[in-house]
Amino acid sequence: MLDMSLTSIIILTLNNLEKTKKCLVSIRKYTHQPYELIIVDNGSTDGTIQYLKKFPDIKLICNKQNKGFAGGCNQGMKLAKGEQLLLLNNDTIVSHHWLDNLLKALYISPRIGMVGPLTNSTNPPGVKKPANVNYSNEVQYHQLASRFNQHDPSKWKAMQVLYGFCLLLKREVFDKIGLMDERFTIGTAEDNDFCLRATRAGYTLLLAGDTLVHHDGHASFKRNQINLRRIQSENIQKFVQKWGIQPSALVRSQLDFIPDGLLVKGIGPAIYYIDRQLRRPIKDQETLNYLKFKQSDAISVPNPKIQRYHVGEKIDKEVFSKKILNNFLVKSNDRDEIFLIQDDCKRLIKDKISLNYYGFLPQKIITLPNQIIESIQSGKNLESKIEFETQLPNLKVFKCFNTFYLSMNNSFYPIKKVSLEKLKLAPNKAIKISPQILYKFPIGKEIVYSWR
Structure with missing residues (x-):
């Protein structure tokens, strides 16, 4: 039976006990919403399993062999009881307001299907690490996060891809798109595939830029001497075979075309x-x-x-x-x-x-x-106001916080002021909208015009 208020946090482990300990300590200290912990161990030999068995509140699945990221996540998601599912790497550390912020972003609109945070390591293409994200130890990270992790929808950004190190999704999305594709062995590309299936099902992905989660990055690959480059190459080939495009095509963040009506x-x-x-x-x-x-x-x-x-x-x-x-x-x-x-x-x-x-x-x-x-x-x-509209008029300029959007095909497309001026569309007459209105509609890729 589902618990409507519960978030199921699903963590995979493969050795790296000390990192797992830090991850769990941070979750217990900084998570104030209802949650359950599901940990899938992919064959640890460093005492991880014995340590996890000490905690009766942890639902533990022990695999004798490595089922990979997709396989392990699938086991955890099948066991989950929450209305939200959160995939979290064991080499992460969470901090102040992390889950509260992610949940607020996830439920800003029924259209939002998945949400992810910023991180100190690798963010999705087109997303730069904020200049003020600098720290050298865990204490400094939490000090920074106490200031950084303040609810701020102006820092949210619609994405084509989110990374699986910390990925929050609605139960309805999981029910609609199904399990992760286990053809992507060990790890890499399965999160691209998962995100693509969500967007094709009509959901918008949101990067919560008001939330910072520490991530060491590829710790399991390094600790267990797994050849990351070979795995990436093999999984990219599988992705191309499945979809006919490179994973990198999903994250090309810009469009260059002349809209209809000009x-x-x-x-x-x-x-x-x-x-x-x-x-x-x-x-x-x-x-x-x-x-x-x-x-x-x-x-x-x-x-x-x-x-x-x-x-x-x-x-x-x-x-x-x-x-x-x-x-x-x-x-x-x-x-x-x-x-x-x-x-x-x-x-x-x-x-x-x-x-x-x-x-x-x-x-x-x-x-x-x-x-x-x-x-x-x-x-x-x-309608007389965009709040009541279900079909956007085309070629109208809107503004949410500091970002301009152009309406086309019942979607909002981010566009910079200089590009609007090239199209002879007046940014100073933009219609101001709230995040609730913005995310009611699909968000397209940014439109950029480079000609002089």
Whole structure:
């Protein structure tokens, strides 16, 4: 029977008794939420098993041979009774507020599936160790953690991959994606695989940058003289065989593409509208005027980048009337209702408050015959506040704490101010949102534009 308030902490051991002792002492001292301890020993010969048997509250599984990280974690997760499962390496030391912070991040939204902390050793690609994380012994670590581990959602970051040295996940995620894949023997790549399966199941992964957990890193490999480089190479090959991509492809943290709904130009006179990732030529100045664009609205993009996009059908007034493009504002010639065209549907903008809230400009509204408006399928009304929204309008700029996001495909994409300016999108008009709103939607990779 599950315990809704319980976190099942699952630790693997293979020798390294002294590190295990330190890990357990820190858990008992600094964990104030309900938890159970499950330890899976993978064949220790240094007295680890005899030591662990002294504690009646530890659920102990003793393997005669090394079942690897995935195999051992699976044994522990099968035994777990908690509503949260936490995979923790035995060469870690936890400190002040560690589990409280991780749980707050995990439950900020139903969409969040897994959470991990920062560490002194190896953090996920794209995440730098904070400059103030410096210590030389355990006492200094705890002193630092008492200041560092303060609840601060502004330090959270959506990730594509989290590392398995300290990985907290909801029971529902485990129920949905299943056990770790034991083809990844001993260790490495199984956490990449686990994270990929979670994101493909629709969950967001979150790095809790307000939580620091000490990690020695690869202690079991070093202590037990396991060839880490060979194991990594073999498991990477298995990952490629399974998914058709390198694990490193998961952590490429940047995208470089032109979003749908923007006007672009290269060196020549042609101006294009990006529609479904096709560049569709604007026929002439008359069409540009009809679409409520000015020449200066077009983003200057190097020709090699423009040429990545296949050329679509030329746009003129007649073509637009037959198939109204997404991201345009329209109204009929005999009614005051204003609609946003999104995903080939018309979304009613209910009032001027909604129009102003999202930064829609009245001068951008195109008036069309009523029969054309009536022929477009109706979608969800656009709400007056993002708090009530279940479908994000595209190409709107949002800001949560100090990070900008661009809305596309019902997701938020991190984007820096300089990139927004390249897209001629105004960062100073960004709509401010809370973490609760941000993590209600999927978080994409950061969009970066490097051209000059």
